[in-house]
Structure formats: C-alpha cells, structure tokens
Amino acid sequence: MNMDIATVNVLPYEDFVNIFGNVVEKCPIITAAVWSGRPFLNLTALETAISEFIDALPESGKEGILRCHPDLAGRDLQSGTLTRESREEQAGSGMDVLNSAEVSRMARLNEEYKERFGFPFVICARMNDKANILRQLSERCPNERAVERARGIEEVKKICRLRLQDLVLTDSPNKL
Amino acid sequence: MNMDIATVNVLPYEDFVNIFGNVVEKCPIITAAVWSGRPFLNLTALETAISEFIDALPESGKEGILRCHPDLAGRDLQSGTLTRESREEQAGSGMDVLNSAEVSRMARLNEEYKERFGFPFVICARMNDKANILRQLSERCPNERAVERARGIEEVKKICRLRLQDLVLTDSPNKL
Numbered sequence: 306m307n308m309d310i311a312t313v314n315v316l317p318y319e320d321f322v323n324i325f326g327n328v329v330e331k332c333p334i335i336t337a338a339v340w341s342g343r344p345f346l347n348l349t350a351l352e353t354a355i356s357e358f359i360d361a362l363p364e365s366g367k368e369g370i371l372r373c374h375p376d377l378a379g380r381d382l383q384s385g386t387l388t389r390e391s392r393e394e395q396a397g398s399g400m401d402v403l404n405s406a407e408v409s410r411m412a413r414l415n416e417e418y419k420e421r422f423g424f425p426f427v428i429c430a431r432m433n434d435k436a437n438i439l440r441q442l443s444e445r446c447p448n449e450r451a452v453e454r455a456r457g458i459e460e461v462k463k464i465c466r467l468r469l470q471d472l473v474l475t476d477s478p479n480k481l
Numbered sequence: 482m483n484m485d486i487a488t489v490n491v492l493p494y495e496d497f498v499n500i501f502g503n504v505v506e507k508c509p510i511i512t513a514a515v516w517s518g519r520p521f522l523n524l525t526a527l528e529t530a531i532s533e534f535i536d537a538l539p540e541s542g543k544e545g546i547l548r549c550h551p552d553l554a555g556r557d558l559q560s561g562t563l564t565r566e567s568r569e570e571q572a573g574s575g576m577d578v579l580n581s582a583e584v585s586r587m588a589r590l591n592e593e594y595k596e597r598f599g600f601p602f603v604i605c606a607r608m609n610d611k612a613n614i615l616r617q618l619s620e621r622c623p624n625e626r627a628v629e630r631a632r633g634i635e636e637v638k639k640i641c642r643l644r645l646q647d648l649v650l651t652d653s654p655n656k657l
Binding site: 317318319322331332333334335336337338339340341342358361362363364365366368369370372373419423424 | 493494495498507508509510511512513514515516517518534537538539540541542544545546548549595599600
C-alpha cells in the first residue's frame, strides 16, 4: 500500500491510527496525536509532525519510547511476538539467522546495555547489517545515558521515516 | 495478581511494561516513561506519576490518548479485538449484551460524537451501567471540544486507577 498525501489527509482518525499506528514502535498515541495537525503538505510534513511531538516529550517520555522497542535478536524474535514491522526489519538485517554464538553475544550485549541505561539498544536495522549492529552495540555501551537516549531517539526517527515511506508516496504533491 | 509496591519498585522495565503497559489503554509509552521515576512510595504515587505525565502532554497528545480507546459496544467488541481489560470492563457494564436497538443507538451516538470531536467517547465503564452510559453519551455530545477532551482524560484516569488497583495492593507500605 502506498497512498498519496491527499488520501492520508482525509482518513478518519481510526483508519489513520490503524495504518500509521506503529510507525513509532508500539506508540500509537504519537500517530493518534499528530492526526490533530492534519492536513499535511506532504510526507515530510507528516514525518516532521511526529518528530516534533517526540522532541517535545520530557526525557522520561523519550526513554518510554525506547522501552517500547524489542531487543534485537531477542526474546520476541525467538518467540514470534515481534510486531510485523520489527520482524521484517530484523530479518532484513540478518537478526533471524544468527548462529548460536552470535545469539549469545547479542543477548549478553543487550543485557549489559539495558542494565546500564534502563532502556534497550535501538538501531535502525534496515540501515545496518549484522556486523555493523554488533559493532555499534559494543561501541555505544560505554556512552553516557543522555547521549544514548538522544542517539536511540535518532534511530527511532530513522525507523519511523522508513516505515512511513512504505505507506505514503514520497514527495507526492498535496492535491487538497 | 496483586503485588506490593516494593515488588513493583524492583521490576526491570520489561516486566513493568508487560504488567502495567495497558493501564492507559494502548499507551505503554506512558507506563514505560514513569518507570524512570521509581521507586514509588505507594500505589497513589505511581498513579500520580501517570497522571502528571498525561497532564504534561500537549492537547494533541491528550487527544491521542483518547483516540487509542475503542468505541463502547463498537466494532472491536463485536469482532473480539478489544484488549483484555476493555473486554472485561465493557462486559461488566453490560455493553456485550445490548439488544439490537441498543447496539444501533450506541453506534449512532458514537458516530455523532466522533464526527463532532475527532476522538471517541470515553467513560469509565466500571463506574457506570448501561443506562448511565447511554445517557451521558447523549448529554455530552453538545459540549465544547476542550470540555470533552478534559472530561475524557478524567475518565481515562479513573479507568487507569481501577486497572492499577487490580495489580497493586492499595496503600501497601513501601518496604524498600
């Protein structure tokens, strides 16, 4: 499905939330909130509205967004309880075909990261391959909490942009 | 399940979000955010943290919360796609045993309300019976949008309080 922005702009909130509710993982409230700001000039305007809503949240709210994300190659992937979007993204970067040593290493690094920061390591899997993800997970672990919170939110926005691009025609003109 | 606050306070964020993620319907980000503010002195302190997080949201965010709520006696109830909490609450107030005239009346009033306000009619079903819900849905429809937004959020907080009380021992002392 790839709709133009004019179609997006006339969606009732229920359809809007059904279609876009997971562009920020498990945070339909964000999508539901920005519906108040329609009509959107184009896809970029919709993306900006989401981004600005996130930026206006208190730091605890940003951490809350991160905490709604699953571990990479973690329990939800193993048990089949990922959202459809996460499943496809993790599979695309090879997270579903790790060997057992890699699974153990990811699990250990994820635990270290969560123990240190109180939120999970978030990275845009579609923009990174397995080696890159493992490297960044190791490298980011010694960072400061505020740095990682900001970095995680940057990644959330990249994930959001790609999910939006799967749903809305890029740079489609506003026909309203 | 009914845990004391000391047990709540030592939960890792993943367990905390799994257990409390739906005390505000489909808004696990709120629960996930207030985890940053633990330890909580008691159940009231946890409830207050949630309430304050909601109050600090922009008006669009409050509307976003309301838009994450299902209609009463609506499509999700008919199709079995309500959250467990909503299903039990709607059943408790008789929303699942309406006759066909009542279902039609609810549907018409819900549509009018959503058309007028851009968010659904939200009421704490456990504190109201069928007659009361139908009456309030009729009576609240002519209100101003800002009045209904505030009123809906009040009801969200009542629903949240009762859902929390199902999970945490009331006024249990902090043993930390």
